[in-house]
Amino acid sequence: MNVAIVDYGSGNLHSAAKAFERAAREAGLNETITVTADPARVAAADRIVLPGVGAFADCRRGLDAVPGMVEALTRSVREGGRPFLGICVGMQLMATRGLEHVTSEGLDWIPGDVKAIAPNDPALKIPHMGWNNLRQHRPHPLLDGISTGDDGLHAYFVHSFALEAKEPADVVATVDYGGAVTALVAKDNMAGTQFHPEKSQALGLKLIANFLRWRP
Amino acid sequence: MLKVRLIPCLDVKDGRVVKGVQFVDLVDAGDPVEAAKAYDAAGADELCFLDITASVEARGILFDVVRRTAEACFMPLTVGGGVRTVDDIRKLLLAGADKVSINTAAVANPEFVREAAEKFGSQCIVVAIDAKKVSASGEPESWEIFTHGGRKATGLDAVAFARQVAELGAGELLVTSMDRDGTKGGYDLALVRAISGAVSVPVIASGGVGNLDHLVAGIRDGHASAVLAASIFHFGTHSISEAKQHMAAAGLRVRLDPTTAPVATAG
Numbered sequence: 001m002n003v004a005i006v007d008y009g010s011g012n013l014h015s016a017a018k019a020f021e022r023a024a025r026e027a028g029l030n031e032t033i034t035v036t037a038d039p040a041r042v043a044a045a046d047r048i049v050l051p052g053v054g055a056f057a058d059c060r061r062g063l064d065a066v067p068g069m070v071e072a073l074t075r076s077v078r079e080g081g082r083p084f085l086g087i088c089v090g091m092q093l094m095a096t097r098g099l100e101h102v103t104s105e106g107l108d109w110i111p112g113d114v115k116a117i118a119p120n121d122p123a124l125k126i127p128h129m130g131w132n133n134l135r136q137h138r139p140h141p142l143l144d145g146i147s148t149g150d151d152g153l154h155a156y157f158v159h160s161f162a163l164e165a166k167e168p169a170d171v172v173a174t175v176d177y178g179g180a181v182t183a184l185v186a187k188d189n190m191a192g193t194q195f196h197p198e199k200s201q202a203l204g205l206k207l208i209a210n211f212l213r214w215r216p
Numbered sequence: 217m218l219k220v221r222l223i224p225c226l227d228v229k230d231g232r233v234v235k236g237v238q239f240v241d242l243v244d245a246g247d248p249v250e251a252a253k254a255y256d257a258a259g260a261d262e263l264c265f266l267d268i269t270a271s272v273e274a275r276g277i278l279f280d281v282v283r284r285t286a287e288a289c290f291m292p293l294t295v296g297g298g299v300r301t302v303d304d305i306r307k308l309l310l311a312g313a314d315k316v317s318i319n320t321a322a323v324a325n326p327e328f329v330r331e332a333a334e335k336f337g338s339q340c341i342v343v344a345i346d347a348k349k350v351s352a353s354g355e356p357e358s359w360e361i362f363t364h365g366g367r368k369a370t371g372l373d374a375v376a377f378a379r380q381v382a383e384l385g386a387g388e389l390l391v392t393s394m395d396r397d398g399t400k401g402g403y404d405l406a407l408v409r410a411i412s413g414a415v416s417v418p419v420i421a422s423g424g425v426g427n428l429d430h431l432v433a434g435i436r437d438g439h440a441s442a443v444l445a446a447s448i449f450h451f452g453t454h455s456i457s458e459a460k461q462h463m464a465a466a467g468l469r470v471r472l473d474p475t476t477a478p479v480a481t482a483g
Contacts, residue, residue: 011309011310011336012286012309012310012311012312012313014283014286014287014312015286015287015290015312018286018287018288018290019290022290053336053337053339053340054336054337054339055337058337124218125416125417125418125419125441126416126417127338127339127387127388127417127418128218129339129387129388129418129441130218130219130220130221130261130418130441130442131218131219131221131261131471132217132218132219133217150217153473154219154471154473156291156292157218158292158314158339158387159339160338160339175218176217177218196292198290199290199291199292199314200290200291201256201259201290201291201473202473202474202475203473204290205290
């Protein structure tokens with residue numbers, strides 16, 4: 001099985017690839033992990049990962065700057081039903097629009113907008129940075145075997161903007177940060193995490209292994 | 217609920233840990249990657265490398281250290297020391313650092329913080345603030361920014377500078393008291409509190425930790441979001457897990473996820 005991690009100039013993907021390799025190895029899965037900027041390889045992959053760091057608009061521009069990439073993603077994920085995982089801004093790009101500094105178009109796979117986090121407690125710092133527990137709203141294969149809630153495992157977050165999904169059913173998990181902040185969205189064969197599974201130690205490696213086994 | 221973070225910091229020179237890490241049986245106690253792996257397994261919330269390599273030629277070694285660490289540790293890594301240009305930041309991020317800390321270059325030219333944040337995003341730009349108390353006793357407390365390991369005064373007020381770099385786009389501030397650094401007398405809590413109260417971004421307390429109560433005080437009295445320490449961990453005085461248990465017992469919210477840590481051997 002081939003897993004493509006989409007490289008569109010948004011930061012270092014080498015360590016993300018290493019996390020996927022380790023998760024696959026520990027789960028006894030035989031996966032080839034490829035970091036690629038080639039839409040043909042993305043189209044040919046069995047599973048697709050879209051990472052992203054920085055600002056929404058920059059990431060969208062970066063994605064558009066690779067000729068054929070958005071088309072390859074859309075074909076594989078929306079029409080081909082390949083399992084897809086967006087990470088951080090890669091997850092935010094699944095939304096309809098991003099409202100960070102300027103308004104930019106997302107992929108519109110998960111209806112909703114990406115907006116500045118506005119905690120109801122003014123003492124809370126922005127960015128939301130560090131380890132937080134997940135509040136699970138519904139079961140999802142990506143969270144199989146992962147304990148959530150106040151006594152559950154933690155995921156690593158660093159972000160100032162978050163996806164506000166139109167359909168509550170698309171939100172699998174939130175975190176509490178002066179109110180509920182979207183942490184994990186999923187619909188059909190698509191999922192996205194606001195946190196960084198590749199930086200989230202035990203929870204992260206488990207979630208990645210779940211993604212590699214996922215048969216939506 | 218967001219947890220407070222405990223961050224061990226390693227001083228790295230020419231690709232080697234300056235004082236060696238003695239808390240656990242490492243194959244090579246001077247290899248930062250070995251030390252980083254041990255801290256990762258022990259449940260540290262993040263790692264920090266401070267590069268104090270003097271020569272430009274030896275900088276290449278640091279990139280290799282960062283790369284090997286990022287391949288082995290699935291936790292956030294901040295790297296600082298000698299970061300002067302956008303290209304320095306780019307190289308460290310591409311090597312696998314999650315955040316890059318800027319110190320002297322931000323003091324010399326605060327606009328550099330804006331440039332860096334616009335280029336790479338605030339989430340990966342940390343400004344390291346080294347400050348000394350300059351007010352006399354009886355006066356309202358004030359602190360001044362110092363560079364060059366605390367030797368060079370800048371005339372800049374630390375709290376005003378903190379506010380300025382946060383507005384320019386720093387995503388986090390690493391606040392070190394040069395009065396306390398190396399003393400084991402605890403953080404300068406008034407300094408940390410003054411800066412934390414002045415900015416909306418997270419603040420990491422640094423400089424002076426000698427015991428576990430100092431970590432607690434950094435959060436509770438300094439209002440920091442994270443606490444950084446070096447020698448108490450490297451020399452086996454305390455393990456990461458002891459520190460976290462202590463902080464939890466004091467009522468702080470810490471992450472106590474199961475770890476893969478081998479039993480720590482002191483000494």
